[in-house]
Amino acid sequence: MNSKHSRRVFLKGTGVAAVGIGLQPSPLLARVATAAAGGKEKVLVHIFLRGGADGLAMVAPYGDPLLYAHRADVALPRPGQRDGMTKLDDYFALHPGLAPLQRVYSERRMAVVHAVGNYDVSRSHFSAQDFVELGTPGVSTTPTGALDRVTASLKGESPARAVSFSSRTPVSYLGPEEALVSLELAAFRLRAKNWQDEAENRIKAMYANTPLNRVATDIFAAIGVLRGAERAGGQPANGAAYPDSGFGSSLRQAAQLIRAEVGTRCIFVSGEGNFDTHSGQVAANAVDFASLGSALGAFDKDLGQKMDDVVVVVSTEFGRTVFANGSHGTDHGSGYCALVLGGKVRGGRILGRWPGLAKDQLFEERDLAVTTDFRDVFLEATRHHLGVEAGAAMYPGYKPGPAIRLFV
Amino acid sequence: MTISPPPGPTAAIHLLNRAGFGPRPGSVQAVMRQGIPAYLSSQLTPAADPALEAELSRFTALSFSITQVLDIYTGRVIFGRGMPDVMEQFQTAKLVRAVMGANQLQEVLVDFWFNHFNVNLQHKFVRESIISYERDAIRPHVLGRFPDLLAATARHPAMLFYLDNYLSKKNTMSDGKVVRGLNENYGRELLELHTLGVSAGYTQAHVVDAARCFTGWTIDDLKTSGRFVFKPADHDPLSKSVFGLELPKGGGIEDGEKLLRYLGTHPATARFVCRKLATRFVSDDPPKSLVDQCAQTFVSTGGDLREVTRTLFTSAEFWAAMATPKLRTPIEYVAASLRATGARVESAEPGLNWHFDRMGMRPYFCTPPTGWSDRGRDWRSSAHVYRLNFALDLANDTVRGVVVRLPQAMGLGAGASPTAASVASFFNREVFGGALSPRTLNAVQGVDGGQPGIVGKAAGLILGSPEMQWR
Numbered sequence: 001m002n003s004k005h006s007r008r009v010f011l012k013g014t015g016v017a018a019v020g021i022g023l024q025p026s027p028l029l030a031r032v033a034t035a036a037a038g039g040k041e042k043v044l045v046h047i048f049l050r051g052g053a054d055g056l057a058m059v060a061p062y063g064d065p066l067l068y069a070h071r072a073d074v075a076l077p078r079p080g081q082r083d084g085m086t087k088l089d090d091y092f093a094l095h096p097g098l099a100p101l102q103r104v105y106s107e108r109r110m111a112v113v114h115a116v117g118n119y120d121v122s123r124s125h126f127s128a129q130d131f132v133e134l135g136t137p138g139v140s141t142t143p144t145g146a147l148d149r150v151t152a153s154l155k156g157e158s159p160a161r162a163v164s165f166s167s168r169t170p171v172s173y174l175g176p177e178e179a180l181v182s183l184e185l186a187a188f189r190l191r192a193k194n195w196q197d198e199a200e201n202r203i204k205a206m207y208a209n210t211p212l213n214r215v216a217t218d219i220f221a222a223i224g225v226l227r228g229a230e231r232a233g234g235q236p237a238n239g240a241a242y243p244d245s246g247f248g249s250s251l252r253q254a255a256q257l258i259r260a261e262v263g264t265r266c267i268f269v270s271g272e273g274n275f276d277t278h279s280g281q282v283a284a285n286a287v288d289f290a291s292l293g294s295a296l297g298a299f300d301k302d303l304g305q306k307m308d309d310v311v312v313v314v315s316t317e318f319g320r321t322v323f324a325n326g327s328h329g330t331d332h333g334s335g336y337c338a339l340v341l342g343g344k345v346r347g348g349r350i351l352g353r354w355p356g357l358a359k360d361q362l363f364e365e366r367d368l369a370v371t372t373d374f375r376d377v378f379l380e381a382t383r384h385h386l387g388v389e390a391g392a393a394m395y396p397g398y399k400p401g402p403a404i405r406l407f408v
Numbered sequence: 409m410t411i412s413p414p415p416g417p418t419a420a421i422h423l424l425n426r427a428g429f430g431p432r433p434g435s436v437q438a439v440m441r442q443g444i445p446a447y448l449s450s451q452l453t454p455a456a457d458p459a460l461e462a463e464l465s466r467f468t469a470l471s472f473s474i475t476q477v478l479d480i481y482t483g484r485v486i487f488g489r490g491m492p493d494v495m496e497q498f499q500t501a502k503l504v505r506a507v508m509g510a511n512q513l514q515e516v517l518v519d520f521w522f523n524h525f526n527v528n529l530q531h532k533f534v535r536e537s538i539i540s541y542e543r544d545a546i547r548p549h550v551l552g553r554f555p556d557l558l559a560a561t562a563r564h565p566a567m568l569f570y571l572d573n574y575l576s577k578k579n580t581m582s583d584g585k586v587v588r589g590l591n592e593n594y595g596r597e598l599l600e601l602h603t604l605g606v607s608a609g610y611t612q613a614h615v616v617d618a619a620r621c622f623t624g625w626t627i628d629d630l631k632t633s634g635r636f637v638f639k640p641a642d643h644d645p646l647s648k649s650v651f652g653l654e655l656p657k658g659g660g661i662e663d664g665e666k667l668l669r670y671l672g673t674h675p676a677t678a679r680f681v682c683r684k685l686a687t688r689f690v691s692d693d694p695p696k697s698l699v700d701q702c703a704q705t706f707v708s709t710g711g712d713l714r715e716v717t718r719t720l721f722t723s724a725e726f727w728a729a730m731a732t733p734k735l736r737t738p739i740e741y742v743a744a745s746l747r748a749t750g751a752r753v754e755s756a757e758p759g760l761n762w763h764f765d766r767m768g769m770r771p772y773f774c775t776p777p778t779g780w781s782d783r784g785r786d787w788r789s790s791a792h793v794y795r796l797n798f799a800l801d802l803a804n805d806t807v808r809g810v811v812v813r814l815p816q817a818m819g820l821g822a823g824a825s826p827t828a829a830s831v832a833s834f835f836n837r838e839v840f841g842g843a844l845s846p847r848t849l850n851a852v853q854g855v856d857g858g859q860p861g862i863v864g865k866a867a868g869l870i871l872g873s874p875e876m877q878w879r
Contacts (some may be wrong), residue, residue, distance in 0.1 A: 126606060178792070179789070219793045
């Protein structure tokens with residue numbers, strides 16, 4: 001019997017019991033229900049590197065001399081050399097900032113999918129981000145985000161079911177499913193010292209039957225759950241040390257939510273670094289990839305065995321030009337790489353089809369060609385990991401490409 | 409087609425909310441006395457505002473050149489000890505203008521056009537040049553001609569730096585190999601964000617050629633003078649083709665100038681810019697009829713923004729939008745709350761910036777060149793809890809850097825203490841034109857006098873009310 005099935009049965013029973021004693025189903029009950037199901041709720045985490053992160057810098061094909069011929073200004077030294085990259089195999093190496101992921105890769109909890117992207121190339125940040133987040137390449141008028149549709153297909157009532165570490169609701173969550181949006185969960189409470197309950201009740205009364213009622217009720221439900229999560233989630237485990245950075249803060253809180261088992265299923269992390277490296281790329285990447293790498297390394301360590309229930313996808317809206325520009329940077333390109341972490345991931349591998357760097361292998365003689373549609377990465381993650389046939393809802397009408405085989 | 413606004417306070421409030429940052433105590437009555445058409449005319453032709461100027465005189469940094477700011481940040485000149493930092497003065501001045509300024513339309517337009525031509529204060533040279541950017545490139549043109557505004561941003565060092573154009577040079581050949589010098593960043597965003605819009609139909613080749621037009625447009629020295637300079641030796645002199653504009657080979661600085669003039673009055677630019685204006689000021693989903701009217705004015709006047717703005721605010725669609733309020737963005741919400749309470753802004757630091765960060769919208773800190781979304785619904789989320797917290801803090805006068813004296817704002821004498829009902833009726837009359845819902849009034853009127861007190865509770869609820877979230 002799978003966990004989803006057993007949990008449904010339990011929830012149903014709980015509902016009957018709750019009605020019996022005159023209670024409405026509450027966030028607390030959802031939490032209890034989740035915990036009783038054995039804590040096997042699967043969680044998807046999407047870290048979206050806004051700005052067009054350079055896949056050729058994250059996981060570089062150092063084994064191809066063309067890398068250095070095309071982008072001498074921005075390519076880092078080969079593994080083993082001074083300030084060199086971190087070796088994954090004889091051909092690919094991680095950016096040294098991502099070095100904490102070498103362990104995760106070699107322990108087979110991380111796979112790299114290279115040359116991922118959108119075949120319908122847009123080099124506009126705005127459009128390309130929308131296409132990923134809406135899940136509809138070429139169509140920017142889709143009314144709901146891909147993660148909203150995934151969330152809708154997951155059962156559960158927790159107000160922390162869909163979470164976004166960002167300052168605004170990301171387009172990924174556009175739609176009817178409310179997401180908990182905050183950069184700082186500890187600050188997610190009402191500043192009404194001495195009249196907390198009165199303020200809450202009066203605010204609820206004002207918002208009742210208004211277009212913002214849902215926002216208000218979700219806020220107060222979430223405050224309750226988060227208070228519980230803080231107690232149950234506790235401090236980082238296994239000696240995990242998160243960096244003092246946006247990624248560190250978001251992933252530390254994400255791990256806390258996951259450990260607390262409050263019904264969180266879908267987490268979006270808005271990666272607001274300086275990934276749009278038209279100039280000074282080496283210096284910018286050194287900061288941002290180090291922040292990302294150490295945060296992800298800590299997250300994997302922190303969750304330990306629980307990584308079996310988690311899949312993290314790191315992606316971006318487009319890659320960058322294979323050639324360095326005249327400003328020690330790169331311009332907007334096409335193919336990039338996705339990192340996929342999780343205990344059940346078929347890790348320790350570079351997946352996808354490597355297109356090559358020779359001029360006739362590039363897209364429009366400038367970009368890494370796309371060989372894996374980004375939707376296939378997310379489809380495998382939702383199907384095999386979240387265990388729901390969310391695929392059709394996530395990408396309506398999309399006919400999947402060749403299997404990546406992200407999972408065993 | 410234009411229509412007359414309906415009588416009563418509702419129209420005045422609509423105008424104050426959309427063509428400004430919302431009503432202050434007394435301003436609804438003032439607009440009604442003056443009459444809507446006369447008020448709008450005066451806003452379209454801003455007069456001197458001596459009270460605001462007097463208030464701004466404490467911010468000496470507002471008059472600094474880029475060189476002067478560079479001198480301060482490099483330590484060559486010591487900036488008045490004990491005075492607020494240069495950037496703190498700049499950020500505070502924006503809020504003082506929003507809260508106190510009589511020329512409200514001008515201030516929302518400066519906010520809009522700055523956001524359209526966004527630069528990010530967190531970039532190092534942008535910090536040194538941003539005061540000049542807003543003062544010299546944006547502010548003088550918001551009711552002027554769009555092509556002038558576009559040209560002023562294109563050659564301003566803040567933009568040249570932010571979108572990397574200062575680094576862009578022609579590609580050259582060395583030993584039979586191409587040495588790349590071109591940087592596409594500005595060329596692309598010029599077409600996508602500043603003028604034509606992403607769906608206009610331009611190609612990657614047009615982006616490259618647009619970028620080539622601006623090769624050699626750079627900054628003379630980032631450490632000392634920080635001035636725009638054109639370096640002919642770095643300019644790509646070959647012919648270019650951008651979205652219908654053919655530029656013959658041999659061009660210099662005029663390549664960029666011609667392209668800016670071409671784009672600045674192009675009908676696709678007119679539609680793109682007018683749709684954006686209508687989205688900000690009228691509706692998240694502006695009617696096509698309104699966009700068309702504004703774009704027609706834009707094209708027939710060569711991009712006269714005063715006339716475009718006039719078309720917008722006198723349209724039937726603008727007045728029809730009273731029925732469908734727009735959710736305030738955090739900046740709009742904070743400014744409206746400060747105005748409603750008659751607050752005095754001493755400094756943006758530390759309180760206002762702390763709250764802005766939580767709401768995710770600190771002025772001048774927008775990272776991507778797209779600027780912030782003009783659609784209200786994009787700001788709807790559970791981060792709304794931070795609006796409630798701002799409301800509660802402001803009403804209790806615990807936002808550091810801001811002073812709120814509600815009894816004075818309500819016109820109460822010394823010693824007189826307001827009741828929950830009097831607080832509710834004050835805001836209802838001065839800010840909402842009597843439109844507060846019975847639900848909100850009930851919730852507010854029921855508060856007791858326990859900590860933090862009647863005024864703090866009642867005003868906190870009103871500022872956090874659903875009605876206050878809309879404009």
